[in-house]
């Protein structure tokens with residue numbers, strides 16, 4: 319599903335160069351389920367944003383679901399994201415004036431889903447992440463872990479082929495984390511390809527493969543033993 | 546240092562009542578070092594915001610460093626916060642137009658610290674949290690874990706007597722987390738009272754006492770065995 323070759327991303331600040339990605343190459347098959355781990359600042363979010371079409375690399379090639387992202391303009395990338403990607407942001411990025419339900423409905427509105435259908439689906443997704451009692455709360459009326467779960471539900475609203483989750487359990491207690499990992503395992507069994515950035519080895523070991531980054535590079539890429 | 550008795554916080558939404566805090570009572574001695582754990586939505590951030598004078602309880606009593614917070618108006622609470630509290634927010638709350646250095650200097654500006662002195666101290670704090678190479682970056686030019694560390698440095702800028710940290714290592718890898726915990730242990734040895742909200746048992750066990758919450762109440766309060 320994902321073919322990345324020699325991805326590079328450099329930020330120039332005055333006379334300083336930050337090599338956020340310094341040549342990243344890997345392949346994720348259809349139905350793959352991988353964790354991306356590594357120290358703070360090693361380039362994990364930068365990589366996720368590029369894979370999700372939210373950012374462009376300075377160099378290298380990226381093909382997802384047959385689409386060459388380097389050949390797409392802004393409109394093309396937006397269309398690609400809407401059709402293919404579900405993204406859980408490290409800082410959630412919920413719309414503060416919308417309720418939890420409305421935040422989850424938003425991608426479906428863009429996709430032209432009928433109002434009754436999307437209200438039903440948004441409600442079901444919020445139930446599934448344990449927020450059945452919080453549907454009418456706005457982000458400021460939700461705890462950190464509740465906001466994170468709204469972000470997860472929203473990423474799943476349009477049944478994406480590829481789920482990109484940047485630390486989706488960072489704000490969650492152990493029991494809630496396990497519920498979310500069970501949800502991800504179910505989705506993967508249904509054919510959804512999943513990439514999770516995480517700092518927690520328990521979460522990484524729940525996936526099928528661990529890709530380790532350091533200083534903008536991949537330094538290890540191994541299957542998880544029992545998968 | 547902290548005496549909390551029967552703290553209550555209820556949110557009313559239409560005909561729904563959310564009991565965020567349902568009667569919280571505990572005492573933290575001077576130089577105490579405690580972790581607050583519990584499920585997502587159990588009231589941890591609500592409790593921290595009230596202890597930090599950022600929110601007021603609906604009922605109950607709270608005395609910190611001899612000050613009865615219930616007797617303070619907004620100006621009094623602001624003064625209390627500036628003098629006594631260092632707060633690390635669950636969502637960081639950095640000012641997006643300021644650099645890391647400027648964000649850390651800000652509390653010192655309010656406290657009237659001279660420019661040369663606060664620039665030196667801000668730089669030293671950023672060095673201490675491993676961000677010596679990121680001082681001129683703005684929040685959008687920092688990774689999630691780097692933003693979190695700026696928030697930690699800022700909380701320490703005015704040498705607070707009480708450090709309140711709401712999930713201060715949530716976005717950090719294991720090695721960086723250990724550095725932050727060593728920093729907190731050093732501060733505690735110097736006499737700083739510390740309350741940490743965390744989801745990670747490793748972090749909780751690095752403190753001296755674990756306070757467990759569930760549904761707005763304290764359900765357990767025990768010393769950590771080797772302390």
Ligand SMILES: Nc1ncnc2c1ncn2[C@@H]1O[C@H](COP(=O)(O)OP(=O)(O)OP(=O)(O)O)[C@@H](O)[C@H]1O
Pocket residue numbers: 329330331336337338356357358359360361362363364365408679682685686687688689690691716718
């Ligand atoms: N716009 C930018 N300008 C300059 N440097 C940047 C910018 N965005 C990110 N960086 C730098 O690029 C590096 C990689 O950032 P990235 O957000 O990908 O790290 P990360 O692995 O996700 O870290 P974390 O685990 O802390 O979230 C960091 O050192 C960061 O300071």
Ligand SMILES: Nc1ncnc2c1ncn2[C@@H]1O[C@H](COP(=O)(O)OP(=O)(O)OP(=O)(O)O)[C@@H](O)[C@H]1O
Pocket residue numbers: 452455458459460461462463464489491556557558563564565583584585586587588589590591592635
């Ligand atoms: N302004 C508000 N209006 C209504 N309900 C609220 C409001 N703020 C918080 N809540 C509710 O109060 C409860 C406690 O929230 P709090 O943020 O203290 O939880 P928490 O323990 O910090 O959770 P997390 O671990 O997810 O950060 C949650 O169920 C939340 O939905």
Ligand SMILES: [Mg+2]
Pocket residue numbers: 362363364408484688689690
């Ligand atoms: Mg990141």
Ligand SMILES: [Mg+2]
Pocket residue numbers: 461462463589590591635711
């Ligand atoms: Mg919280």
